[in-house]
Amino acid sequence: MNKEQKIVSFKDLYTFDLERFEFKRLFTLESPNPRDSHSLVKIGDLLILFGGKSSPENLILRELWTIDCRFAVWSNKGSDITGCIWE
Numbered sequence: 001m002n003k004e005q006k007i008v009s010f011k012d013l014y015t016f017d018l019e020r021f022e023f024k025r026l027f028t029l030e031s032p033n034p035r036d037s038h039s040l041v042k043i044g045d046l047l048i049l050f051g052g053k054s055s056p057e058n059l060i061l062r063e064l065w066t067i068d069c070r071f072a073v074w075s076n077k078g079s080d081i082t083g084c085i086w087e
Contacts, residue, residue: 009034
C-alpha cells in the first residue's frame with residue numbers, strides 16, 4: 001500500500017443467518033469507535049473486543065468492550081483491567 005492510500009474503518013456490526021445465508025446489520029445506541037487490527041472472541045453469548053488501531057489517526061487502542069449477542073448491547077469495560085499487562 002502506498003502513502004496515498006488510506007485505511008478506512010467502520011463501526012458496523014453484522015450478524016449472519018446460517019439458515020437464510022444472509023447478513024443483517026445491527027444498530028446499537030453505544031458502540032466502540034471504528035478500528036482495525038483488533039481481537040474479537042466469542043464466549044457464550046458474549047463477544048469480547050480488545051484493542052486495535054483507529055483510522056486514519058493510527059492510534060493504538062487498549063480498550064475492552066463486550067456485547068451481549070442476545071440483546072445487542074455494548075458495554076465499555078475501559079482500559080484499566082486488573083491483572084493485565086499490555087506490552
